[in-house]
């Protein structure tokens with residue numbers, strides 16, 4: 001049970017929320033530029049260094065008072081107790097009656113965490129050791145394929161939480177890839193995903209990692225079976241044990257599939273899918289970048305955990321980011337949050353966060369089982385800069401919607417082409433300034449005059465070239481995109497999501513919408529296979545099934 005000081009309040013009915021409402025009316029019409037003018041120490045109050053990260057929240061529509069009112073809200077709701085409940089393994093995932101302990105996966109081995117009377121840290125260490133040994137055998141050529149060749153290709157077959165995290169991390173850590181290893185990710189049940197990959201792979205040098213917590217997910221099991229069939233077209237079934245590994249909580253299903261239990265890596269029901277990259281779901285990461293780098297990733301996350309647990313709310317990066325997110329979502333009524341990494345290696349980061357955030361906080365029932373009467377989860381989206389600048393930034397700069405943006409970059413690149421990197425970083429810095437300052441009529445006018453335009457031409461063009469600015473951004477600059485910093489970055493957002501879900505009074509760690517999706521397709525699949533389309537469907541659905549069937553055999 002949760003301690004009594006965790007309050008399942010409708011946040012909008014709290015005293016602090018009412019004060020935030022009044023405060024919102026005071027500052028909603030103040031421009032960012034005005035806020036800077038009024039508060040000489042604004043930057044000092046709203047920016048800080050934490051480990052290898054520099055956070056700048058000053059270009060947001062808020063003041064020190066906003067954050068201290070949010071800190072009161074968090075106190076009123078019992079955030080500190082809720083954090084303890086999370087880290088201590090209380091069953092805060094109530095609808096599934098589970099603990100939520102991704103933080104235990106990066107916890108130092110000598111700090112016990114007790115779940116149902118058992119210290120789980122030895123289990124965690126044991127699985128990490130197994131992953132380490134397996135990857136060393138692979139990299140050193142002790143684990144060879146069926147023709148005694150070294151494994152060169154790793155294919156992770158999984159979906160959702162069993163794909164997005166490891167895929168994002170492997171992409172982000174490209175400079176750390178072990179020489180001679182190529183890693184691929186297959187998720188979609190659409191065979192256009194796996195087919196072209198199998199066509200180019202050599203079965204003798206390929207290892208498939210079937211990553212599925214349940215080992216029943218339709219897409220993953222279909223792809224795994226396709227990979228298995230492809231493999232045994234080339235080699236005997238006895239060789240499967242050299243080329244297939246499984247990551248799952250379901251030993252029985254792994255055995256049924258024919259994977260040697262020696263090659264099975266466990267995790268536990270207290271690890272949620274979208275928080276599982278730190279567990280053996282990270283096996284593809286370990287095989288790709290080596291165990292040392294994986295343990296640095298864990299260490300970086302663990303340091304962020306400590307910061308989250310220890311720093312006061314006003315200096316607590318994930319907590320402040322959560323406050324800012326709620327501020328925009330519920331007071332400014334923004335609907336989306338853009339994640340804009342100025343780093344091509346973070347190409348999958350916003351896609352990863354889409355799941356982490358939207359699956360966690362896309363809820364409309366509160367922790368008391370009542371419908372919420374306020375907005376919850378934000379829509380998360382984004383692309384790396386500078387690409388986005390040539391695409392959707394137009395709307396961020398001049399559209400009718402306010403879109404809070406997180407700008408993320410690493411000061412030091414992993415390459416030596418500073419002529420590229422300086423340009424990337426100049427864009428990174430320039431955009432947040434431009435979004436805040438905009439461009440006023442006087443500067444547009446003088447620019448057009450310099451171009452030799454007539455007053456009539458200037459008058460006609462001017463309204464289109466004026467930028468109001470006043471668009472909010474948060475900036476996160478790290479020294480480099482190392483495994484440690486990547487771990488910290490991911491944990492930062494994990495905790496931000498936790499705090500937001502807590503304030504919105506929703507359960508962030510279940511996903512009944514995903515479960516529904518897993519059930520629904522099954523019935524229609526039977527009808528497709530038998531051609532017996534049920535009358536119980538609505539007209540539109542029935543016709544779509546028939547339409548689809550009419551194309552078969554054509």
Ligand code: G6Q
Nearest residue numbers: 160161162212213214217273274
């Ligand atoms: C994550 C979700 C979901 C899940 C996938 C894969 O939190 O529960 O994205 O990870 O549906 O599930 P399996 O790992 O069981 O195949």
